[in-house]
Amino acid sequence: MERASGYVQIGEAAARAGVTQRTLRYYEELKLLSPASRMEGGFRLYSPDDLERIIYIKNLRDTLGFSLAEIKEMIEAEDARNQLKHELHQTDSLEPRRARLQQLREVALRQMRIVNEKRQRLKEMRAHIQDRIDRVDALLREVADREVDTIPR
Amino acid sequence: MERASGYVQIGEAAARAGVTQRTLRYYEELKLLSPASRMEGGFRLYSPDDLERIIYIKNLRDTLGFSLAEIKEMIEAEDARNQLKHELHQTDSLEPRRARLQQLREVALRQMRIVNEKRQRLKEMRAHIQDRIDRVDALLREVADREVDTIPR
DNA sequence: TCGATCTTTCACGTGCACGTCAATGTCCGG
DNA sequence: CCGGACATTGACGTGCACGTGAAAGATCGA
Numbered sequence: 557m558e559r560a561s562g563y564v565q566i567g568e569a570a571a572r573a574g575v576t577q578r579t580l581r582y583y584e585e586l587k588l589l590s591p592a593s594r595m596e597g598g599f600r601l602y603s604p605d606d607l608e609r610i611i612y613i614k615n616l617r618d619t620l621g622f623s624l625a626e627i628k629e630m631i632e633a634e635d636a637r638n639q640l641k642h643e644l645h646q647t648d649s650l651e652p653r654r655a656r657l658q659q660l661r662e663v664a665l666r667q668m669r670i671v672n673e674k675r676q677r678l679k680e681m682r683a684h685i686q687d688r689i690d691r692v693d694a695l696l697r698e699v700a701d702r703e704v705d706t707i708p709r
Numbered sequence: 710m711e712r713a714s715g716y717v718q719i720g721e722a723a724a725r726a727g728v729t730q731r732t733l734r735y736y737e738e739l740k741l742l743s744p745a746s747r748m749e750g751g752f753r754l755y756s757p758d759d760l761e762r763i764i765y766i767k768n769l770r771d772t773l774g775f776s777l778a779e780i781k782e783m784i785e786a787e788d789a790r791n792q793l794k795h796e797l798h799q800t801d802s803l804e805p806r807r808a809r810l811q812q813l814r815e816v817a818l819r820q821m822r823i824v825n826e827k828r829q830r831l832k833e834m835r836a837h838i839q840d841r842i843d844r845v846d847a848l849l850r851e852v853a854d855r856e857v858d859t860i861p862r
Numbered sequence: 863t864c865g866a867t868c869t870t871t872c873a874c875g876t877g878c879a880c881g882t883c884a885a886t887g888t889c890c891g892g
Numbered sequence: 893c894c895g896g897a898c899a900t901t902g903a904c905g906t907g908c909a910c911g912t913g914a915a916a917g918a919t920c921g922a
Contacts, residue, residue: 565868566868566869576910576911597870599868599870621773641848671835688817749888863922870916870918871916874913876912879906880906881907882905884903885901
């Protein structure tokens with residue numbers, strides 16, 4: 557199951573991430589996952605980093621409701637940053653690189669705004685739900701009061 | 710357009726809420742909206758309260774990623790509470806009522822847990838994105854430093 | 863080497879949340 | 893009372909995010 561070193565094939569990967577094999581192949585099709593390395597026979601191999609990314613995607617989708625297209629944008633921004641980081645030390649034209657960095661910064665800021673907005677909405681919802689709980693509790697107390705009224709003992 | 714008193718028909722309602730007419734009919738089909746009153750000819754009439762509910766649903770779906778099924782559950786819980794509130798003063802069997810209230814409380818608590826979990830996830834994401842911004846900024850400073858190196862003036 | 867258990871690539875199916883006609887009916891200003 | 897705008901109910905279509913076989917090949921333990 558474990559191939560020495562943390563590489564696993566699709567069955568294990570899917571089980572550990574809590575998704576199906578179909579989902580992993582689909583994400584690869586959408587280029588959300590780098591095509592994953594393969595063994596000689598063509599079986600996919602997933603690294604621990606791949607596993608982390610899969611779980612990251614799952615969180616973004618299941619608990620936050622981002623579409624796979626949005627997630628792809630986010631991941632691409634991150635990948636681009638990592639690549640730029642490694643390219644930076646080969647001296648090259650500076651101005652285009654600077655422009656790209658600025659662009660990455662914009663994308664990140666946009667995502668930050670989206671996330672903050674969602675958090676704000678959730679905060680409002682929380683207050684709303686708490687209000688409902690309080691009101692139900694008030695009604696429960698009212699019912700409790702009637703009980704001691706009608707069945708005093 | 711305005712029918713005296715805030716009632717509007719489906720075109721206006723859809724426009725104001727930022728959804729389509731199809732969406733409103735679909736929500737009605739799913740019983741997310743009380744069938745709304747109708748005029749003699751059968752045209753739907755939406756009250757300001759209906760409008761508010763539509764926007765509430767839109768927020769839950771678009772910006773928070775809840776499914777319409779989940780939203781229906783939330784709304785039903787709220788409607789049930791409102792109804793119970795008005796029924797409470799007609800003296801009636803107390804124990805079943807108490808059970809219902811407890812059930813409503815459970816639903817609300819479950820929703821609260823879901824919301825808190827989502828907020829926590831968003832908090833993690835925010836930190837993650839901030840980290841990316843910081844790293845991009847570091848790279849930008851690095852590029853800026855090179856500029857003064859190579860083009861000193 | 864053989865068989866059981868994966869994994870591969872098509873390819874069609876599905877549930878959700880609507881979109882998009884089409885045919886018909888209603889409302890209202892002139 | 894009539895024309896044009898707006899509405900009604902079907903019913904089929906669509907995009908997304910997978911589900912579900914089917915047929916074939918790969919891997920591994922006995």
